[in-house]
Amino acid sequence: MTQFNILAQSAAPQALADLLNMAFGPGRLARTAERLREGNHRITAYDRVAISGDGRLKGAISFWPVRVHQTAGLLLGPLAVHPDMQGQGVGQALMQDALAAIDVTRFAFTVLVGDLPYYQKAGFGVASAAISLPGPVDPQRLLLRPSAAQDATLCAELAGMVRRAPELC
Ligand SMILES: CC(C)(COP(=O)(O)OP(=O)(O)OC[C@H]1O[C@@H](n2cnc3c(N)ncnc32)[C@H](O)[C@@H]1OP(=O)(O)O)[C@@H](O)C(=O)NCCC(=O)NCCS
Numbered sequence: 001m002t003q004f005n006i007l008a009q010s011a012a013p014q015a016l017a018d019l020l021n022m023a024f025g026p027g028r029l030a031r032t033a034e035r036l037r038e039g040n041h042r043i044t045a046y047d048r049v050a051i052s053g054d055g056r057l058k059g060a061i062s063f064w065p066v067r068v069h070q071t072a073g074l075l076l077g078p079l080a081v082h083p084d085m086q087g088q089g090v091g092q093a094l095m096q097d098a099l100a101a102i103d104v105t106r107f108a109f110t111v112l113v114g115d116l117p118y119y120q121k122a123g124f125g126v127a128s129a130a131i132s133l134p135g136p137v138d139p140q141r142l143l144l145r146p147s148a149a150q151d152a153t154l155c156a157e158l159a160g161m162v163r164r165a166p167e168l169c
Pocket residue numbers: 023024079080081082085086087088089090091092093113114115117118
C-alpha cells in the first residue's frame with residue numbers, strides 16, 4: 001500500500017487535467033453532468049486532493065453549486081484516482097473528508113452520476129424519479145445524498161430539474 005495524505009486544497013490546473021485525462025480518457029466533457037459545470041464555478045473550499053509521499057497528485061475531487069428550485073445542493077465530480085493508486089481507499093477518503101465539511105453547510109444535498117455500489121458506501125442512494133438532469137442519464141445512476149439528518153425529509157420531497165447555480169459560489 002502506498003501512503004497518501006488528503007489535503008483541503010485545489011490541485012494545480014495542469015496536474016489536475018493530466019489526472020482527469022488519465023482516469024477518464026476522452027469523452028469526459030460530453031457527459032450530461034458536464035452540462036452542470038459549464039458556466040458554473042466549483043466551490044474551492046470543498047476541493048480535496050490526495051498526495052503521495054513523494055508529493056505527487058494521486059487523486060482529486062471537486063463540487064459545484066446546483067439547485068432544485070430554491071433548494072441549494074452540490075454536484076460531486078469529477079472524482080478521479082490515479083490508476084496506480086486505485087483500490088487503496090483514496091476515492092472513499094477524498095469523499096469522506098469533503099462530505100464531512102459539506103454536512104455542516106447550507107447545501108442540503110449532493111448529487112452525482114455514478115455507480116451505486118461504490119457511492120452508497122459514502123451515503124448516496126438512487127435519487128427520486130422526480131429529479132432530473134439537463135440531459136439524458138440512466139435513472140439508476142442518478143444518486144443523491146442528503147447532507148445531514150435534518151435534510152433527509154427535504155430531499156425525499158425534492159422534485160424538478162437540477163440546475164447549475166453559480167450565484168451560490
Ligand atoms: C472510481 C474511482 C474514483 C474509485 O477510486 P478508488 O480510490 O480506486 O476506490 P477506493 O479504493 O476508495 O474503493 C475501492 C473499492 O471500490 C470498488 N469500486 C471501484 N470502482 C467501482 C465502481 N465503479 N463500482 C463499484 N465498485 C467500485 C473496488 O472494487 C473496491 O472494492 P473493495 O474495497 O471491496 O475491494 C477510481 O477507480 C477512478 O478514478 N476511476 C476512473 C474515473 C471514474 O470512473 N470516476 C468516477 C466517475 S463516477
